[in-house]
Amino acid sequence: MKKQIRIIGHFALLLGVFGLFGLFGLNNARADSSLYNGAAPRYTTPAKYSNGLEHAVYISANGDNSNYGGSSRQTLINNDVWKLSNKPYFYEHLYLKNSNPTGGADISVAQFLRFPKDLSGGSAPFLPVGDPATAAVITGGTLGQFTITKPYGNSNIVINGSLKPQQSIDVAVPLAYDGIGLVYTNAYYEVRENNWEFDGTSLYFRVGLPIDVQTYPDFMKGQYLVTYKDQDGYYRQATDVQPLMPQFNLENDIEIDNVNKGLGTNDGTTLFSNATYRVLGDQMSANNGQPFWDMLQSRGYAPVWTNRLLTYESFTAGYPGGSTPTDPDYFKYMRDILNHNGIGGINWQVVKVLVADNATVTRNTKWNPLDHVTLYDPKQQNNSTATEIPVTKDNVKVTSNNGHINSDGTLDTSTPGVYNVTYTYEAVYSDSVKRTISKTIQVTVPGGSHNNGGSSTNSNAGNENGGSGNSSWNPTTPSNPNGTGLPNYAAVKGAAVYATKTIYLYKDATFRKTQRIVKYPKVKQTDRPMFVVTGYSRSNGGALRYKVRDVNHKSKTAGKVGYITANRNYVENVYYQSARWNKKITVIAKNGIHAYKNKNLTGRTKTYKKWTILNVKRLVKHNLTTRYQLKNGDYVTANKKLVIEGESHRIVVMSYKK
Template sequence: MKSKHAIFFKQLSLSAAVLAGLLLSAPIVGQQGSALADSTSQVSSNASVNTTFTGTIYRNTPSTQSVTSPQIANGFEHSLYFQATDKSGNLQDSNYAVDPETSTPLKTIINSDNYKDLTLNFTINNNTTDDKIVNEIVCLPKYSDDSTPLVFDNDRGHSTIAPESGSQSSMALTAYIDKHEYSLDAIPAGSDWSTMDRFRVKGTLSAGQHWSIKIPLKLNITDATALDEYLYDSKWAQVVDNSYAPNSYSGPTLTTYIRIAQQDSLNGGKYLATIENNDGSFTPLPQNVEDLMPQIGANGEVIWDNLYDGSYGSGSVQGDAQTALFKKLDTVGFTGSYFYLDLQKLGAVKSANGYTLERNLQALGYDFAPDSTTNKTATSYYYRFSGVTPNITGGNGGGMGTNGIGSINLRLYKVTPVPLPAKPNNGGNGSSSSNTSTTTNTTPSTNNTWNPTTPKQTDGSTGLPNYASVKGAAVYATKAIYMYRTPNFTKHNRVAKYTKKARVNRPMFVVTGYARSNNGALRYKVRDVNKGAKTYGKTGYITANKNYVSGVYYRTLPKNKHLTVIAKKGGNAYRTASLTGKSNHYKKGARLHVKRLVKHNLTTRYQLTNGHYVTANKKFVIQGND
């Protein structure tokens, strides 16, 4: 299944000095208020670092996070999990599904290089002394994502499903094929079993009895390019067991997630030293800067966040919090994952002249953060292993993947040069790079395409106002605005015009970055996400003035805990915060009672008093009774 090509990355962060403390529901770039220099204890480049994984099921081994035991719902045991067969025939289990109301579902990665078969296993076990009425609907990955290629494997399933041997025989089993529920003896001949998205088991499970089933799954992709794209996608496949109470469609849900990905350590080749241009492209820096670059992974600085679930993303990752976070993560990496570069380790790599990488960069007028004179130095960058080649323009070298350069472009910033002392300080900790450069040139190279368009530090943390929307979040225009090519707004710089519209039709954008105009006004770098509009997909800059642009999702509970549906076609309620398992539809004007606001990735949901969820998107609902 392995389909290798040149692997590149999209760097998600601005500098830590800009974004630390900003991204409220996603992992962010860290910072701390002290220079890196030689002050940190480092891992030797010769240390044994685990960068390979030979198993089939990955459950974040370093932090020993796993759930592999049955869960209790409606008074009896439930086991819902994936099981993979490796190429030697050994079986390995994923994390089990849990109730999101009481526990955070833990995710699992299937190693694409070491699995042969994949099944979804489901068992209910009545280990009590009383008979239990059972009404379980198990949703396969196709239920929550109709486009998923992870579907029923008919080559192994042979157009049927059946309980495992030893299961109580009196239970009724039905399958949902092409959105219709059928008893097994009534499924039309020639039905496409790859459309099966659910199955249901009903009946009375006698005391001391169990019932179990195994659903064969496969990755239905035959095109090599499509397979490659899938392996680099960070989309998770979700399965849900709706354990309904007798004669009811309410009850607990159990959820777990997997994705199939390819393992890669990133080690090999040097970093490409670059600087970001106004249009989002990158220009390689002069050769005297590139000569300082160490080998990727030379000091164990690549920290993988393979199973990110948002549990630590509600504030800045810095200082002790960053240290604690990195201990939970891994040096094993998979395609589609996010990873950090620990700049304390990277910056401490020493060159042959005895100085650290960061100190040599400062002498040439570059650093990991916009300006070293602020004494706010980045301590980590955050990337996604997306397989997307960054736009590298200009420069003298051959770019990434050539001349010994590896797969990460390291974004640097222009700063005031800090000349090296006459004699290098060979003390302090830090590993030695294989780099042999001895340059001590203190004259900064110039890059005419560079322009500082990231916010300056004005409040000691991010330089951004509290109302600023986080990177990746959705915003909409409440008044007429323009989109511009650069942060400096002029009439000749306009890309698109957006007129003032009614709330439900307001133009929406996704924030992809931040900038400031020459006079210091904050701008959002955005992408137009108004499907069907002529402007769809356009990118540029819009004002961040809260009188003109606002976040699309509510961040607070309504004072009277009432909502009104305002969308023309109404809105749906769901059984989970991920908005899966539709439970009801509310027409425009319907008034809803809510009990809490729930964060979900970069969005929010309202949980109704009946336990179900609706979107907190302001284009669908409004706080209050009208």
């Protein structure tokens, strides 16, 4: 059974816009009134012209009156009480009053009362009953004091006459559902009054159904789910903070607004279909007792930013079973989480800002914390390489409450122990909106002396992943630094690498069979598994590891995070780093590749089919990738999964019948 998913953040919903449903077959009444105006007292303040004429429009049904027009508040017609299927009347009213004091001036009126069809381009399924000019009932006037005309047919009427000081009248015109048009619970229908200058007031009403909040799927009891968006827009569970997420509490966390009163007002537990409800993060507490946002921000996360911090979010309440949920692919990792294993029905979307993992560092090794943290732009919703911010000592502060940070920024690893290292970043959204984001990790320095890499505690991983225990594979200084502070062969953070042989993804930098997450078998070049390097670590024996994210988008493993070997016999850059082989390349991509005018691959000029041989002028860098510039000046990708250096020819095997 598919589930409704509410995403707190970027207003993304698995449930589509609530549409037409069996409006005439649902009879579970939970309210006594035909009209619902909200929990606050009915709004009855009329507008007033400069001459003292008070004016307002409203509707009534079964003796119940709506809010006056002229404010943002709306009114609901409760279909459980006032059933459209019976085609009952309701009334549109015009209220007019001369507010001048006794002895003051009379006021001449010529006021329009306009009906829903007039204001909806003819689509609203509500019509006056009969001739509106003769069906209208005026209360408060004297015989012959007012006349009603129809200058534009049955779409509206005009009330003409003169009001004496302190005199008021009420004009009521019966309306009914035409029985033909479709009634949508997400449709707002307008009634309006105005003068010939179109100065007047409107009331918006809609037809709704009460929802049982105790069984409403969104309000399923349990923990809130917490997710972030990866670089492809997929929602991923933030498993490190999930255990600390609050338990759903309807009375504390949810603000229901049925009639558009705005933030800070609440209709209690009365919820109608297509009403707004807001989830209020500022009122919630995490499972560890911290205020909700303090818990998240002290663990590297921040609220989503969309010109404001989404510390709360507003949603539309769909009637359970009343619409068919859409099935967008980016929810695929969430669908089996909501309403299972103690998780409730609502998801909070957050943004990863500081990402760092616990580390094990060999004693007396130089270890700079800034080399082991990733910083993402807090204003961006997707966590991707494109939203990374370069980490510097100026934007990320490093402290330790039980260790020592040396003057060069490195952690003192001369004494074995477990040290708390805290990263702190000041997120500035605007001049007035700032948040402090922090992340604390534990750095373990095992006992024993440094032995230039030593032997690995991972005896079973050496041959399968380019393992540890090989001193030549654990260089302590790079021969050609490439900006990583690591050996010259090391891929920089954000770069893409792929596996040329069978490898495993591990939970920890010290490889053990029990820590394996995924096996990636050796495959042909065009299908090799690809990863983005997000950081570095070393095994207990000193072997360099890449911390990576799986970016094989069509695979079930996409998005998984862990450690792989950095051994060049097993893992290489996805992009060629130099132009060799007589400066020729061959297209190996199944669907060919495109050529472009610009090195950022814009301005497509041509498509080259598989096995096409291209003449290369040079290799150029673009951000963390490379491109080939062809002899004709165009640019093509230098991705090894799409092209191969040198001339490669298709081999055709033919058989002949004898």
